[in-house]
Amino acid sequence: MTLVAERLFMSFGGLLALDGVSLTVPDGGVVGLIGTNGAGKSTVLKAVSGLLRPHRGEIRLRGRPIHHLPAHAVLAAGVAHCPEGRRLFAGMTVEENLRLGGHLRRDRHVAKDMARVYDLFPVLGERRTQRAGLFSGGEQQMLAIGRALMARPALLMFDEPTMGLSPIMIRRILDTIALLRNQGTTILMVEQNALAALMLADHGYVIDLGRTTMSGPGTDLLADPRVRAAYLG
Amino acid sequence: MSTLAQQIVNGLVLGALIGLIALGYTMLYGIVQLINFAHGEVFMVGAFGAHFVSLRLLPADTPWYTALPVMCVTAVAVSVAVAVAVERLAYRPLRGAHKLAPLITALGVSILLQEVVRVFYPGATAPLAFPRAFPDGxxxxxxxxxxxxxxxALAVAPLLAAALHLYVERSRLGRAMRATAQDPETARLMGIDPDRVILATFVLGAALAGVGAVLYGIHYTQIDTAIGFQNGIFAFTAAVLGGIGSIRGAMLGALSIxxxxxxxxxxxxxxxxxxxxxxxxxxIxxxxxxxxGFLGRPERVRA
Amino acid sequence: MKSKTTGVLSALLAVVTATGTSACAAGKTETAGSAGGCDTSKGTLVVGVIAPMSGKLSAIGLGIRNSVQLAVDQANAACAVKGYQLAMDAQDDEANPDKGAAAAQRFADDPNVVGVVGSYNSGVARAIQPKIAAAKLLLISPGNTDPVLSRGADFATAPKRQYGNYFRVVGTDDLQGPFNARYMVQKEGKKKLAIITDGKAVGESSATEFAKEAERLGAQIVIREKVNENDSDFSSVLTKVKTLNPEAIFVGSEYHVAGPLSKQARDLGLNVPVSGTDGLFDPQFIALGGKDGDVATSVGAPIDKLDSGKAFVDAYKKKGFSDGYGGFGAFAFDAANVIVASAGKVTASGGWSGGLEQRAELIRQVQEYRTDSGANGTIGFDQYGDSVNKMFTVYKVTSGAWKDVLSDQFEAK
Known part of the structure; x- marks a missing residue:
């Protein structure tokens, strides 16, 4: 297993945000989290990446506990988090953003990986010296994905990668994620577009009020009448 | 005409010296939004460090070209040590606390450092003559x-400001500093340890203040425990004037002042x-x- | 997190307060054993000191404190006040009127305090005077030179004694400023003069009196400028002064401004003497940049010209104080001796109760006091509480040290 999260509890100001969520992400698998707004999906990702600290529960990456690590150490351990709203460094160039993605890397393959990102998204390669803030939403998402890839993570997490994008761009981003999946990348994604998420995912979890209410292979969940009624209606 | 030229030069020299302190203010504010009022005192202890090494440790007949680098290294070391200690002991425990807490602490640290030097440095209760470690003409x-x-001072201060600017723009650590300044949370997701970046910022600011302290001392040939406060106020003003957070702005602001x-x-x-x-x-x-300010970016509200 | 935060803050505060108090609390220093052969059965009497023992003027303040200590030790050794041990209680006013006034209030409330030597700064004295008037606490200043303190705002035209309990052993600015001007204009032949002050009362008043006398003698004041006392960079104001080609600069301030200012003037090519009053007369002036040819006038005659002065210097050196006696130690020594001698007379017929009656009696004794063998020669007081000794001396920096040029009794014209 790449990632195992067991019985995570977390509350903000007396409100329970996570109420015992558990999930696993197998090596090379794609896991999708679906649920309504405020169900706790993003909180799960932030707990994994160390931005938030669960009050109880355990998170292990390839068997190693990471729930006590600060965010910068979680990245070093192998989890890259592509946050909601993309959160690029708008004042910096494409290239600087990518370099920041690979900030911890000391190996000689950084340049090669950067070239791979430019191959994946040629528009970034053409505009590598431009400031990220000047790009369209879809292009920014590409850069955010590229930036996350630069860390060569064991687990790549996407939080709402298609939010606010045009249909064409949504298609493009989902295709990219599918491509990454086919290349063997292990992915945990939160997506409010449940249909898209479950079609991409090998395995899905339905999160509601901080709990895992259903789980199963993506296609099974897609076929489930309760899921269809609640999230695909 | 000649008076005008002379006054311009007078002003630029003073501005260059203030600028070296202003750089520390502007960097720290840019990265942690901390107005480190104790930064003036970091400058002050550097001056006393240089004074100490020159009068107590170096032989009296040390030529200036030996004494000056030794004094600079000492001043930088003392300033950096004090700045790091202050960051560790006073500011780090307050990280995440209300913004007013570190501000008040900064004022407290400032008084503390002044008092400590005043009480424990021999003769520091009065102005001290600074060694003249440079040709006197x-x-x-x-x-x-x-x-x-x-x-x-006119040569070194802008040079150091330019070097700092380049370092922040080009180096890996500089990039981490800028990332932390723009979006600290996402910077953490890039594997950047905010504590290390903040510490590095304190170190860089203190090192420049230490060099500034020696230049100040040999130029005005006297130091006292109040020089940090007095020049710190001007340096802070310079940083605001130039656009707080901007390195070039801080130097420009200081020269303007x-x-x-x-x-x-x-x-x-x-x-x-x-x-x-x-x-x-x-x-105003x-x-x-x-x-x-001159070169600052308009304050944005963060998402 | 919260408790940690408060912990750090309170620790910080504690340290700040601790260092603050330790700096202020010079405390009572009784001299053990000095009362060896004397009868001290009636207890301890305190001579207070209020002086700037830290800050930019500490060279002066520490000299004052040590000199009073010397006087007290000598008095104890000589059994000067029968039945009593004497002790000194020195309080640091940091040249700050509020601090001085607070210390004075404490002395006034303490019946064991017979009198106070202080303050050095005229501004501090102004805050102290009203605080201790009602308590009739004896105050003898070793350094206040502002004439207003004794004779009121109309000191020149309609002098009026301000406080019966206030005395001083130094000459005033209305005499010292003109004395300085007479030397600069008549002896040094300077006809074009610039004035730079630091904005403090004492600097302003001496500069004004200097200017009046200099103009009366036919010299011209080409410019008068003010600088900030905390500045280190005077190049701008000196560049401005230089355009007017003065032949000398009168600095109405103390050595910490005048020293660097003298150096910076020379660096700018304005190589003319800096002149000033007693605030410049300190070795620190030269260490901080004062140059040969610079002038300071000071109150009294040079200490080593009088046998009594030499005796003071020798005794001071023998004590091994870590700081020199400074420009005002000898005056503080004389002031302390006035207190000791007067207290000895008051307590001769009975003890010391610290009551108002006795304090008033002590003040009467001080008013009558007269000696010609003070460290500064004649010590005594006129009807305003001012020193009857109008002797002033011109000192000049020569080969890197102060050297006296001439001494004279000042006579108004």
Whole structure:
């Protein structure tokens, strides 16, 4: 297993945000989290990446506990988090953003990986010296994905990668994620577009009020009448 | 005409020295939004460190070209050590606390450092003569005379500011600093340890203040425990004037302050008695029409 | 997190307060054993000191404190006040009127305090005077030179004694300023003069009196400028002064401004003497940049010209204080001796109760006091509480040290 999260509890100001969520992400698998707004999906990702600290529960990456690590150490351990709203460094160039993605890397393959990102998204390669803030939403998402890839993570997490994008761009981003999946990348994604998420995912979890209410292979969940009624209606 | 030129040079020398302190203010604010009022004292302890090594440890006949680098290294070491200690003991425990807490702490640390030096450094209860570790003559350029120490300040300060600017723009650590300044949370997701970046910022600011302290000491040939406070106020003003967070802005702001102080003393109404008034009038005027300062970016509300 | 935060803050505060108090609390220093052969059965009487023992003027303040200590030790050794041990209680005013006034209030409330030597700064004295008037606490200043303190705002035209309990052993600015001007104009032949002050009362008043006398003698004041006391950079104001080609600069301030200012003037090519009053007369002036040819006038005659002065210097050196006696130690020594001698007379017929009656009696004794063998020669007081000794001396920096040029009794013209 790449990632195992067991019985995570977390509350903000007396409100329970996570109420015992558990999930696993197998090596090379794609896991999708679906649920309504405020169900706790993003909180799960932030707990994994160390931005938030669960009050109880355990998170292990390839068997190693990471729930006590600060965010910068979680990245070093192998989890890259592509946050909601993309959160690029708008004042910096494409290239600087990518370099920041690979900030911890000391190996000689950084340049090669950067070239791979430019191959994946040629528009970034053409505009590598431009400031990220000047790009369209879809292009920014590409850069955010590229930036996350630069860390060569064991687990790549996407939080709402298609939010606010045009249909064409949504298609493009989902295709990219599918491509990454086919290349063997292990992915945990939160997506409010449940249909898209479950079609991409090998395995899905339905999160509601901080709990895992259903789980199963993506296609099974897609076929489930309760899921269809609640999230695909 | 010759008076004007002389006053411009006077102002630039003062501005260059203030600028080296202003760089520390602007960097720290840019990265942690901390107004480190103790930074002036970091400058002050550097001056005392250099004073100590020169008078107590170096033989009296040490030539200036040996003494000056030794004093600079000592001043930098003392300033950096104090800044790191202050960051560790006073500011780090307050990370995440209300913004007012570190501000008040900064004032407390500032008083603490002044008192500690005043009480424990031999003779620091009164102004101390600073060793003259540089050729004592002056450069005469037509009608303008500048002490060699002033020439040194004019050369070194902008050079260091430019080097700092390049370092922040080009280096890996500089990139981490800028990332933390722009979006600390996402910077953590890039594997950047905010504590290390903040510490590095304190170290860089303190190192520049340490160099500034030696340049200040050899130029004015006297130091006392109040120089940090006095020059810190001007440096902070310079950082705000130039656009807090901007490195070039801080140097530009400091040079402007030096020029205004010197030219207002000569030409403005009220003479030298009112030179401070004109400095702060400039600040108010600039902030009225350009609240972000000369080179600052307008404050954005973070998502 | 919260408790940690408060912990750090309170620790910080504690340290700040601790260092603050340790700096202020010079405390009572009784001299053990000095009362060896004397009868001290009636207890301890305190001579207070209020002086700037830290800050930019500490060279002066520490000299004052040590000199009073010396006087007290000598008095104890000589059994000067029968039945009593004497002790000194020195309080640091940091040249700050509020601090001085607070210390004075404490002394006034303490019946064991017979009198106070202080303050050095005229500004501090102004805050102290009203605080201790009602308590009739004896105050003898070793350094206040502002004439207003004794004779009121109309000191020149309609002098009026301000406080019956206030005395001083130094000459005033209305005499010292003109004395300085007479030397600069008549002896040094300077006809074009610039004035730079630091905005403090004492600097302003001496500069004004200097200017009046200099103009009366036919010299011209080409410019008068003010600088900030905390500045280190005077190049701007000196560049401005230089354009007017003065032959000398009168600095109405103390050595910490005048020293660097003298150096910076020379660096700018304005190589003319700096002149000033007693605030410049300190070795620190030269260490901080004062140059040969610079002038300071000071109150009294040079200490080593009088046998009594030499005796003071020798005794001071023998004590091994870590700081020199400074420009005002000898005056503080004389002031302390006035207190000791007067207290000895008051307590001769009975003890010391610290009551108002006795304090008033002590003040009467001080008013009557007269000696010609003070460290500064004649010590005594006129009807305003001012020193009857109008002797002033001109000192000049020569080969890197102060050297006296001439001494004279000042006579108004």
């Amino acid at each position: 002056h450069l005469v350029l037509g009608p303008v005379t500048v002490l060699w120490t002033g020439v040194l 030096g020029l205004v102080k010197s030219l207002a003393g000569q030409y403005a109404w009220g003479g030298a008695q009112y030179d401070y008034v004109w400095v702060f009038a400039l600040l 005027l600039v902030l009225m029409f350009r609240p972000q």
